[in-house]
Amino acid sequence: MKLCPKIILEGTRLTHKTDIAFALNEHPRIVGPRKYRYHSPLISAEWCGFTNYPWGRGLINFEPQEEELAIETYRTWLRLFQQIRYYSWIIDRFNISTQTYQQIHYGTSYHFNWLEQALKELGFRLIFCTRSAESFAQARAERVKVSGKPSQYDDLQVFVHEQEVMERFIQASALDTLRVDISDDDVPNAVEAIADWMEKTGGLYATEI
DSSP states (O other), X not given: OOBOOEEEEEOXXXXXXXXXXXXXXXXXXXXXXXXXXXXXXXXXXXXOTTSSSTTOOOSSSOOGGGHHHHXXXXXXXXXXXXXXXXXXEEEESOHHHHHHHHHHHHOOOOOOHHHHHHHHHHTOEEEEEEOXXXXXXXXXXXXXXXXXXXXXXXXXXXXXXXXXXXXXXHHHOSSOEEEEEOTTOOHHHHHHHHHHHHHHTTXXXXXXX
């Protein structure tokens, strides 16, 4: 059967979501064996495409006056997923991140039931990447070595709080969910755990409506 996994990775910063996303996108148990490298879809709601400057606004951190643009962007992504349903999609942060950011910064509660129900029908699965509060410091020490904006990691309590808020939206999600503790920074082990779960729960193949 054709491999068509659809995975959404959620979690605060410093939880290796992007590392895991890249690894999954080349893992033979997820996308099949490859004799050469090619670009299967790996997308992110964290892309700051609403503004014309670095670290600007996008689908997660939009301002209230950009709400219509953000919701329409989600509808556009959903329509694309529906049109190209027989392919793999790996998403590094999506609607849970939006809900979390908007709740924390603007006190606004967005309800994405319509989006999640449609994603569930398409076979999307949710991976919640977490880490213990005390492990954020070591993760920061490694990240600032390569970050283009290390100041964003000055206050680790921001991430601890964000993870707590995100947990509430994860619990309310309609999507089948796997929690992955990345406190040990063992990305290969996390990837294998995800592959095991996807295989066990039938998440590797396209669902038919």
